[in-house]
Amino acid sequence: MSVEVQYNFIAGQLLANDSGETFDVVNPATGQLAYRVQVADEKIQQAAIESAKKGFAIWSAMSATERSRILLNAVALLRSRNDELAAIEVRDTGKPWQEASVVDVVTGADAIEFFAHIAPGLEGAQQQVGGDFYYTRREPLGICAGIGAWNYPLQIACWKAAPALASGNVMIFKPSEETPLGALKLAQLLSEAGLPDGVFNVVMGDGKVGAWLTGHPDIAKVSFTGEVGTGKKVMAAAASSLKDVTMELGGKSPLIVFDDADIDNAVSGAMLGNFYTQGEVCTNGTRVFVHESVYQDFIEKLLARTQANIVVGDPMAPETNFGALISKDHQQKVLDYIQQGIDDGATLLTGGTALTPENAPNGYFVAPTIFTDCTDEMRICKEEIFGPVMSVLTFKDEAEVIARANNTAMGLAAGVFTQDISRAHRVIHQLQAGICWINAYGASPAEMPVGGYKLSGIGRENGSETLKHYTQVKAVYVGLQPLESPF
Ligand SMILES: NC(=O)c1ccc[n+]([C@@H]2O[C@H](COP(=O)([O-])OP(=O)(O)OC[C@H]3O[C@@H](n4cnc5c(N)ncnc54)[C@H](O)[C@@H]3O)[C@@H](O)[C@H]2O)c1
Ligand SMILES: C[N+](C)(C)CC=O
Numbered sequence: 001m002s003v004e005v006q007y008n009f010i011a012g013q014l015l016a017n018d019s020g021e022t023f024d025v026v027n028p029a030t031g032q033l034a035y036r037v038q039v040a041d042e043k044i045q046q047a048a049i050e051s052a053k054k055g056f057a058i059w060s061a062m063s064a065t066e067r068s069r070i071l072l073n074a075v076a077l078l079r080s081r082n083d084e085l086a087a088i089e090v091r092d093t094g095k096p097w098q099e100a101s102v103v104d105v106v107t108g109a110d111a112i113e114f115f116a117h118i119a120p121g122l123e124g125a126q127q128q129v130g131g132d133f134y135y136t137r138r139e140p141l142g143i144c145a146g147i148g149a150w151n152y153p154l155q156i157a158c159w160k161a162a163p164a165l166a167s168g169n170v171m172i173f174k175p176s177e178e179t180p181l182g183a184l185k186l187a188q189l190l191s192e193a194g195l196p197d198g199v200f201n202v203v204m205g206d207g208k209v210g211a212w213l214t215g216h217p218d219i220a221k222v223s224f225t226g227e228v229g230t231g232k233k234v235m236a237a238a239a240s241s242l243k244d245v246t247m248e249l250g251g252k253s254p255l256i257v258f259d260d261a262d263i264d265n266a267v268s269g270a271m272l273g274n275f276y277t278q279g280e281v282c283t284n285g286t287r288v289f290v291h292e293s294v295y296q297d298f299i300e301k302l303l304a305r306t307q308a309n310i311v312v313g314d315p316m317a318p319e320t321n322f323g324a325l326i327s328k329d330h331q332q333k334v335l336d337y338i339q340q341g342i343d344d345g346a347t348l349l350t351g352g353t354a355l356t357p358e359n360a361p362n363g364y365f366v367a368p369t370i371f372t373d374c375t376d377e378m379r380i381c382k383e384e385i386f387g388p389v390m391s392v393l394t395f396k397d398e399a400e401v402i403a404r405a406n407n408t409a410m411g412l413a414a415g416v417f418t419q420d421i422s423r424a425h426r427v428i429h430q431l432q433a434g435i436c437w438i439n440a441y442g443a444s445p446a447e448m449p450v451g452g453y454k455l456s457g458i459g460r461e462n463g464s465e466t467l468k469h470y471t472q473v474k475a476v477y478v479g480l481q482p483l484e485s486p487f
Contacts, residue, residue, distance in 0.1 A: 010048050257291060324363035341378060412435060
């Protein structure tokens, strides 16, 4: 059987490499080869830079409203092709159709729509200084690189492209080598919407292609989504040419359930924050701190709902709400962490094993897993697992739980469940995290800025805040009087 081959997307078209080098993409729910992708070799890399330079000359000279019209065309195309694109995301990531069909493409389109609407409103300032005055212009940075992770491939590409393009930059995007097709489809769709050639290019490959992007002197900014360790390498490489960076990295986020919480809601939050996208979400609240007085009630409800309501299987089956992990290696990594939890003395309440559902027997599934009797020092409570593994801990008082929640080098997200409005805000204001939820978990609308504290990131995505990270201020002083000069 012939295998489909995918190409790089440069200057508005698919471009074949010279080297003939390819990599394989596997469907995680079947273990089968899905397609092959040509690696961006030297020819592709040079072509990407050249086309981005030409694209920038055209795109940055257009008015923000002209750019906005094209981006809004793309939004309409994204929405009209939702199901086709969502099916690609399911095949590439292993996540359930139930999610991809209502979240992944929709939230990608939302971000482009949001920035297309607000970017034309970007204004400079003007101020009188003595008899003269100055004004400021917000100008685009130039060529931006986007480097994506594999858990929300199309959404990540949209979230990076949206603020960059809306404010007049161009982008060379490298999707994760595990899930490259969504970004390629986005590039083709943007072209169809009227985007000038070279404004959004896609280069394919692994960390080597990523490292080429981050070190390239003609690239002004890198927006990276991935692991903390990779983020450090990206930032070090970006320093060689003093590039601006946005870093969306990993987390080990706390979710705190106080004694007055609505327990059914808190259980919903804990399950969403650990089992959505089979646990492969950066903001997951994997350290669930439960007040000791409601612990028994919480655990009984959590266990009952985990065992009764999670449907594992073929991600395209409409009833499936829990899919396959991204790869065999990642499945093994998650299983190793589970073994570590057992070895360190945590109690395995449920799950803990690989699964072979009848309708997807060769996929990389791991059962939704809950540990109790956890302590803060256990590795499962300190390191990002990026799989469906929840650690439940108990606490006695507010000050204690705040200190323990903050006792991590990461600071991506946090959640608090309580009916006491004063406590909710008092506690959230003390948590060291960039994305916080009160009586909710995981929602991330385009209007809301997201990003991490501490090792979890730098800069923000979404929200009007983000436009500042894709523009630079030029100050222009205008003399209205004869120049005074000692010379
Ligand atoms: N904060 C967020 O918004 C967010 C969102 C999604 C995922 N994540 C994080 O992403 C991680 C999972 O994704 P992953 O396994 O794809 O991460 P990863 O760090 O392994 O890879 C991310 C990307 O970096 C590229 N890359 C690898 N080495 C590179 C290098 N030296 N230079 C430049 N690029 C390089 C990869 O090819 C890939 O495209 C988790 O830690 C998760 O928390 C964060
Ligand atoms: C941005 N978000 C939370 C949907 C994906 C993080 O993994």
